[in-house]
Amino acid sequence: MSGKYNGLQAKVREENSLASWIPCAAHSLNLVGKNAVECCSSAVHFFDFLEKLFVFFTISPHRYQLLGEALKNNDSSLPLKRVPTTRWSCRADATKALKHDYEQIKGILKHIVDDIEEKRCVCCEAEGLLKQMNQLETGIYTTFWIDILQRTDATNKTLQHAKLDLNTAVASLTSLKDYVASKRDSFHTYEKEGEQLSQSGSAYYKQTESRQKRRNVRLNPLD
Known part of the structure; x- marks a missing residue:
């Protein structure tokens, strides 16, 4: 424009x-x-995962119905949202929906994986999405981005107010900048929240350590 x-x-x-x-x-x-x-490639992968999750459920009426029935029992449930490439506020809604219904979405994916009447290609896709939701990184990114995006969305709405003045705009943007900068030292907090959300636990570290040891053996067979 x-x-x-x-x-x-x-x-x-x-x-x-x-x-x-x-x-x-x-x-x-x-x-x-x-x-x-x-x-940031990690951020790109996370939002790509959100989009794949949305498409997986909405492309099939049957899968979308299964998800809807599972979310009926959750009072705070939110429908999955598409992740557009331009509208930043939609990313906030998509991340919020994932966090609120994380466990319910995992339960439906597991149900699809175990369904013997489901097509194998669908089961494989559901299994891949489920594995990603069980990863600690996904839990961390979900808790981290929901904080950043919700605050950014709130600032964005302030900047669109009809009676906005220059001082308020500058103060809002400065506050957002300081807020984002303060999150640089919050990794351990997000790590703990991400572990609880994804339920990865110490198994994640054990698997990572095991993979690293096997990699070191291949690289240094004489050690």
Whole structure:
């Protein structure tokens, strides 16, 4: 929309070359978040997983019905959300839905894996998604991103307020920046929450240590 060649900015300048273009603060914040995620491969993989989870259930009426029935018993349940490439607020909704219904989603995936009447390709896909939900990294990313995204979404809504003034906008963005910076020292907190969410426990560390030992043996057979 704001493209300098064919967007609204260009159309306005055609009428008045002296017009100054000031980008929307909320839109700029959305682009900052989008680019920040795209420069981190781990974040890209996490949101790709969220999208695969959404597609897996919504592409099949039967699977979507199974999920809906499982979520009926959870008062705080939220429907799975798509992860668009542009709208940052939708990523917040998608992450929130995953965290609220983490255990229920895992239960449905396990049910599909064990269903002997289900197609093998579907079982394999469900098993892959289930394994990823059982990983500590997925639990950590879920708890971490829900904090960052919810705070970013709240700031985004503030920036879109009809009576927003410059001082409030600067204060909101500064507060968000400080909040994100403060999370750099919170890894152990997110690790604990992620372990509880994914129920990975110490088995994750044992498997990692075992894989590392086998790798070292292959690399140093004489040691």
